[in-house]
Amino acid sequence: MRGTNRTAFGVLFSICFCHLNNDMLQSLLAAAYPALKIEFHLSFAQIGLVTLAYQLTASLLQPIVGLYADRRPTPFSLPAGTLFTFTGLLVLAGAGGYAGLMTGACILGVGSSVFHPEASRVARMASGGRPGLAQSLFQVGGNVGSALGPLGAAFVVLRWGRHALGGFSLLALVSTAILYGVGLWYRRHGLARVAGALEASNSEALPGRLTATQLRASVAVLMTLIFSKFVYLASFTSYYTFYLMHHFRISMASAQMHLFALMAVVAPLLPSLGSRSTSP
DSSP: OOGGGSOOHHHHHHHHHHHHHHHHHHHHHHHTHHHHHHHHTOOHHHHHHHHHHHHIIIIITHHHHHHHHHHSOOTTHHHHHHHHHHHHHHHHHHOOSHHHHHHHHHHHHHHHHHHHHHHHHHHHHTTSSOHHHHHHHHHHHHHHHHHHHHHHIIIIIHHHOGGGHHHHHHHHHHHHHHHHHHHHHIIIIIHHHHHHHHHHHHHSOOTTOOOHHHHHHHHHHHHHHHHHHHHHHHHHHHHHHHHHHHHSOOOHHHHHHHHHHHHHHHSOSSOOOOOOOSOO
């Protein structure tokens, strides 16, 4: 078996860990909303605007970054994305007012947009013809990370205050170091895997090929489903803790634990191993 066809588990687990770390740090913003509301005397509308600012850079910017990465692969955008996350958390930790919170949320979102397109590509590169396994592990890493954010808020931010976000930013530097090594692998070996995958796909005729209209319709349905999922998920993560605290009169820490339970359900416990695919 050629080396380029083997699953690069070291790279795969590295990118999965960094995905976990990234999404945990990103989810700290929403998890810290109760503390931020009290400290800055925010209204629910202002919290919604912070979420909007974050989502504009974390979600809507991501396809633009992905389009650029498709045309010009950028291995070292991976550590660059974590540096945006590092900076965003520092800005949030030192914010003196609402404008600072909005700025920090935007920078934090840029980190997510820069990280995800190339990270997903690396997971596929490292799959060695097992893209189902690779993407499952990659997604589990992110979902587990999103669930851990409320725990960080409950045990650290609520105890030591918003400035503790600066301490969490150091975890972004850990990912930066790991992703720099992944970027070197990407440049030396990953691009060769992509070239091999393109050559194989061009030489194989796929039965039942979708027409352009069918493909566009399929993508539209998929985008609608994903959009609806994240609309209600963002609503839950932004306001669920407030509802629990107001309706059930529980503590802020207890509400964070309930949010953790909600997010943990999203993360599958075991990825589907599946069978080895014949195409990378």
